[in-house]
Amino acid sequence: MLDVRAISKRFGHVQAVRELSFQVAPGETYGLLGPNGAGKSTAISVIAGLLVPDDGDVHVHGERITTRSTAARGAIGLVPQEVAVYPDLTARENLRFFGRLYGLAGADLDARVDEVLEVIGLTERAGDRSSEFSGGMNRRLNIGIGLLHRPQLLILDEPTVGVDPQSRNAILDSVEQLSGAGMAVLYTTHYMEEAERLCDRIGIIDEGRLQAEGTRRELTTSIGERDTIRIEASGHLEAAALAIQGIDGVVEATSADGSIRVLAVDAGAVIAEAIAIVSGDGGNVSSVEIAQPDLEAVFLHLTGKALRD
Numbered sequence: 001m002l003d004v005r006a007i008s009k010r011f012g013h014v015q016a017v018r019e020l021s022f023q024v025a026p027g028e029t030y031g032l033l034g035p036n037g038a039g040k041s042t043a044i045s046v047i048a049g050l051l052v053p054d055d056g057d058v059h060v061h062g063e064r065i066t067t068r069s070t071a072a073r074g075a076i077g078l079v080p081q082e083v084a085v086y087p088d089l090t091a092r093e094n095l096r097f098f099g100r101l102y103g104l105a106g107a108d109l110d111a112r113v114d115e116v117l118e119v120i121g122l123t124e125r126a127g128d129r130s131s132e133f134s135g136g137m138n139r140r141l142n143i144g145i146g147l148l149h150r151p152q153l154l155i156l157d158e159p160t161v162g163v164d165p166q167s168r169n170a171i172l173d174s175v176e177q178l179s180g181a182g183m184a185v186l187y188t189t190h191y192m193e194e195a196e197r198l199c200d201r202i203g204i205i206d207e208g209r210l211q212a213e214g215t216r217r218e219l220t221t222s223i224g225e226r227d228t229i230r231i232e233a234s235g236h237l238e239a240a241a242l243a244i245q246g247i248d249g250v251v252e253a254t255s256a257d258g259s260i261r262v263l264a265v266d267a268g269a270v271i272a273e274a275i276a277i278v279s280g281d282g283g284n285v286s287s288v289e290i291a292q293p294d295l296e297a298v299f300l301h302l303t304g305k306a307l308r309d
């Protein structure tokens, strides 16, 4: 659906984007995760055909994006960081206004506005002016405007920054629903939790460059981070730890102070067998905890910086 090929963009002496390449398939949510100033908004502007890259190109549905490629750009729904709605219009009037700009009219427009209100969770507030909305509700309306023309690729630029928790959840739910319905989604964020929850694949971006790409599991595994399982139990823990060490996928198992600590490539794949070993040896398991490495650790490893510096 989206094929970004080695795009670069410089502003004066600032190289905002450097040879950035990635692809997004239909039904896939791809996250660009990086701190403020990493180049996410610039990349999005190039992808949506609003900025001309110095190098590289972007294809949507196999068609090259230029500032004039109306067909390919019509397949994109862009939701910019800044909210662009009319405060004096109601939610429904805003959507009708932008729907008409997209060429919708009559019953089709009415039906589409109702559908979009449902997706963004504003059906109940459709008749209220957007000036009365919270920042988060206006963000949701902004997303609704990007959805009106039934795009196949939805691009969201940090849609939850400064948003109340209820709207944040509503936005994340909508994105999950849209990608579940087959839409390709490009989602930029500096919130690791959002990337982990929403994105099938994540590209880690810093100083304009893609530092690494993959599923959360692929990214954490690639830097050698392991899952940790702590099993608290009674019984012959030393012997049990030795037996657990033999399970495929276990990197290390040690016992101390009434518990066994297991390092594993994938905790989910070994935990049942590990518990069976402890119980089978007459032990009584009282608690099990799993800790998985997160994307913060990956970012730190790759860039030497914290994601939220």
Ligand SMILES: Nc1ncnc2c1ncn2[C@@H]1O[C@H](COP(=O)(O)OP(=O)(O)OP(=O)(O)O)[C@@H](O)[C@H]1O
Pocket: 011, 012, 014, 015, 016, 034, 035, 036, 037, 038, 039, 040, 041, 042, 043, 158
């Ligand atoms: N129009 C511009 N003119 C000059 N420099 C710019 C322009 N737009 C972006 N930059 C610079 O390019 C770099 C990347 O900015 P960009 O906005 O793409 O990052 P970002 O990851 O989206 O961060 P943020 O979340 O803060 O918007 C920054 O150093 C920024 O100051």
